[in-house]
Amino acid sequence: MPRETTVAVFRPDDERLDEAAELIESLGATPVADAMLAVEPTDATPRTDADLVVLTSKTGVELAAKAGWDPGDATVAAIGESTAEALREADYAVDVVPEEYTSAGLVDALAEDVAGKRVEVARSDHGSDVLTDGLDEAGAYVHETILYRLVRPDGSGASAELAAEGDLAAAAFTSSLTVAHFVEAAAEGGLREQAIEGLNDGVVGVIGPPTAETAADYGIDVDVIPDRADFEELACDVVEEVAPTYHE
Structure with missing residues (x-):
């Protein structure tokens, strides 16, 4: 998939992940739905x-x-x-x-x-x-x-692999735990440094200041924090940062 359009989302492994992917797609970008949370x-x-x-x-x-x-x-x-x-x-x-x-x-x-x-x-x-x-x-x-x-679901981590390969344009983290689980998944694949470097080469959005602090602790540079802690605002702001003309 073209790197310029790929946006990773990390909602829980239920309808929220599907809805997140649909939203990213509706904004004109290509979703990478990678569940980092299971209930x-x-x-x-x-x-x-x-x-x-x-x-x-x-x-x-x-x-x-x-x-x-x-x-x-x-x-x-x-x-x-x-x-x-x-x-x-x-x-x-x-x-x-x-x-x-x-x-x-x-x-x-x-x-x-x-x-x-x-x-x-x-x-x-x-x-x-x-x-x-x-x-x-x-x-x-x-x-x-x-x-x-x-908990982190089995099989998560596709976004970390894409980031390590330089094929992820953006990521939208919705909690500190999604950041931690992303890094954990990357580390399990022996890709921690490469995945974080890949994130920092793209656009990183987080839901709010606490998640931004966690990202910084892992060496992840944050580019986007929405005015409200709302996933739709986060997704829109991230896609706008990646490709301003996509959802005009």
Whole structure:
């Protein structure tokens, strides 16, 4: 495939990966769909005795809803609009969505109202300490429930091989874990240095500042961070950076 058009996406190995590839294609680029995340449910459910419940992903919402979780009178907060949309689709009310769709943004939105309250944080096993530590420092009694684990799927790493060969024009990372799993897959193939060099020769987009920090830790240069932590904005910005005329 021509290098000039190839954009790697790393969504979970479900419909989100297919949707990501379709979006990249609709923007005029060539998607490389390389699942760097797979979901392993823990069968845990959010607590039902909290004053405030925080959900941080669509996956967490879907697992909670499937288990029949009922928030009762608790205030429900979502980390961003995609999580809020999933809550609404599952017939849950959404009381808080921060302006900045990050853990730090959630802390900013909630800090003034959580002192002395029981706060349930329901998420994956790779959630940021920024959220739980921030709420704790604001005076909340914080409990965390791990709804699912995120692992690297078998067979991932095609994008790392393309990057090492100089055949990847861009990559769109949606979390720190996708960066770590990309590097892990490259290392397993003996291609770590070459893959990172290949990324740095192209365009690297990340969903937000925490992911940018992780990329920098691995020696990956970040070119694109969207104004909002939203995959569609990330994809559009990356494709625009790669080939400005593709989706005009």
